[in-house]
Amino acid sequence: MADHEAGAETAARRFRDDAHAAVEWVARYLEEIERYPVFPRVKPGEIRAMLPPEPPETPEPFDAVLADLDRVILPGITHWQSPMFFGYFPANASGPAILGDLVSSGLGVLSMMWATSPAATELETHVLDWMVDLLALPQGFRSAGKGGGVIQDTASSASLVALLCARERQTGFAANRVGVQGTLTAYTSSQAHYSIEKAAGIAGIGRENLRLIDVDRSYAMRPDALEQAIETDLAAGRSPFFVSATVGTTSSTGFDPVRAIGEICRRRGLWLHVDGAYAGSAAVCPEFRWIHDGLELADSYCFNPHKWLLTNSDCDCFYVADRATLIHALSILPEYLRNQATESGAVFDYRDWGVPLGRRFRALKLWFVVRAYGAEGLRQHIRRSVSLAQEFAGWVTADDRFELCAPAPLSLVCFRLKGSDAANERLRDTLNAQGEMYLIHTRLEGKIVLRLAIGGTYTERRHVERAWALIREAARQAG
């Protein structure tokens, strides 16, 4: 197995054999995925106990490794790609995405700078521009003007980068240089993803200097409450500088009113970041583009094709309206990275658009997906998810034992058994322990609520019907 002994050509022949075997393993896994309990029946430590305590001294054959995927790994897998996985938000993958990633691994290039693989940088810029077209995002995010898009690993990283841009713009790039000095204050809603709070900690702002603004009954940030909070902070001598609005909150897909929030931010000079991690993908369909109303007022935006657009993790599309601020906030040019292309100013060096230096060639998988599905196929995927969720919400409403707990405009349905939190937790645990489906809970207005998140690549009507049958049966037994 020591590739180098025999040179690249022999290594390639061995790679070919092993790779075809690995493909067969993956194909079989996808064919048989419904046979596994969606949530694995293992206790902490059980997987490790099946592994040898010491690393092998000598090479092992590839079929031994593949056999251990079945023996050791599959018993401990939570099957995110199962059509019966309804937890969190989906992390959908697809054949074309898997193969885009395979080619990326095979090429083994880094896209940290244009010069370290021009095609990787230019394809990333190009496909991110395509996504502006596909989602009808504001033209200001296109690379042809002052803006531009870049792939981040996750929306958590995108939030951090947005916050850093805002911090630097507010301080005239002094925070970077001399450190954060006390009074910077940020805002998001009480329903925002926890990564905003994490980012405030990381960036030296302080989690307590992030105000969690009240939401209305549909779990959308109240612009009046935002404005009030900003005024209170200004009166106290603080420096409001950043608002993160969410389109499609994690708990319930609440939608903050981006336009109203954006007008406040523009008037007062605050950076507006919009987090569309899950719901953003819906905008491939014209009928769902209301979610982005007012987005042209945003300074930055992100959505995750790795959630609901058939592209496996990690693939978060992050846009800024003014890339100069972003680059100024994050770039440093040491001698060993100097090169003609960078110094010409004619290229993007994506290492300056995020935290990591090294970057995989991730644009390939998004390119593969867009070409394999076409705009038409992407819209079809979104519409099917939404329509299944709407049907499910109808079934919940029609059943006296259950209630809907939040608006369900897209493909997440929040519902609960009328009754105690304990009854709902029992229902969740029963369903998940049976192994045929998987869902998680959240808390809305203090109550435990179950979330059915639809959007898996292979989820069809029969799966949602089956989930509803299982839920009703488990409720009957609990009741």
Place this chain on the structure above:
Amino acid sequence: MADHEAGAETAARRFRDDAHAAVEWVARYLEEIERYPVFPRVKPGEIRAMLPPEPPETPEPFDAVLADLDRVILPGITHWQSPMFFGYFPANASGPAILGDLVSSGLGVLSMMWATSPAATELETHVLDWMVDLLALPQGFRSAGKGGGVIQDTASSASLVALLCARERQTGFAANRVGVQGTLTAYTSSQAHYSIEKAAGIAGIGRENLRLIDVDRSYAMRPDALEQAIETDLAAGRSPFFVSATVGTTSSTGFDPVRAIGEICRRRGLWLHVDGAYAGSAAVCPEFRWIHDGLELADSYCFNPHKWLLTNSDCDCFYVADRATLIHALSILPEYLRNQATESGAVFDYRDWGVPLGRRFRALKLWFVVRAYGAEGLRQHIRRSVSLAQEFAGWVTADDRFELCAPAPLSLVCFRLKGSDAANERLRDTLNAQGEMYLIHTRLEGKIVLRLAIGGTYTERRHVERAWALIREAARQAG
């Protein structure tokens, strides 16, 4: 290509066909890699100009996508996997690593928490413990005690996380909560990777509050200068809290004296991070373990199997001696992530060990590599790289026109034509423009110096011989 129309089984059949074709493409690429110019002959914008301005409306066949890899992508690839690539540090991949990544993409799970795929978390912990054995790292980094390892995307992210841990320990976890307050001061050498400076900016410390300590003639940090700087800062009322030492600097593989630095850090209560991004992998061989002398005094450490240990990007192994500090610095538990396993305290939730929430199942590729090569194969790879570099350094020394510019204890050789910077830049540009090999420069003691970084998976003696022949010929023509 719309996978969902026909369900998972049909999708799997289509995947199988396309995947075998993709494997053939990658295998052919690796077989033919030496036919391409290592650095591509493209100008900014040329790749984009070959791409349609608008995304496709309807699905395209997979063979059209594969054909475009040849037509559009390969002409813009910098061939990092070429055995004639000697730029930066290697980013070596290998067959087993590519296939570990393929299986990870196929499973499509997230390892953000134990519960989101127990096997992904447990394999990561297990393989990171294996790496402690393989490199003979301090036992304190093992998960069985108070420490533990985690995969980060890059050493840049590892440095940032280390700095955050240090910041929180120093402030009693107040910086996270109320923000950074002014006087925190960090230290690294003038030869350290720029990501330390970037991290100081991101974490709100301020780049100017990172002291760049002088180095000695072998480009190693001077402990006396470090101690002096700390004393000066203390006298000025500042709070020294963090030192980043490097084992194997980017410019020249200088080695900071970890033991002497560690003793200073212990005595004064500073967090010591050790960055072994490139050179760390050498410690699979007992004869190179001197690089880690004193590492038991470090609070955190990282090295990158994606540089010199046959595992493709992204795979940085990051260790801490006290995981409680790390988790305290980065964790927040929102309702939608609550689960029994997390609350039992019996599991690791790796989302709390870094910035991103979502995480690919990256331990698979490292597991595949260690099993396919065995400790024996890994040592063989390192030894071969070092021995080729030593030979090359000998050739340089024996040629009157050239001089070595720094110690070359491992597999990076820094050398230059005796003569002007311009002559050396011309030499570099001539070699890279010819296309048969690729190398970059750095600056040492103010002079332009060429770097030949060996360590590619497929680099054999004949490649290094050929590189030397090309260098001599280009020097002759320039002279």
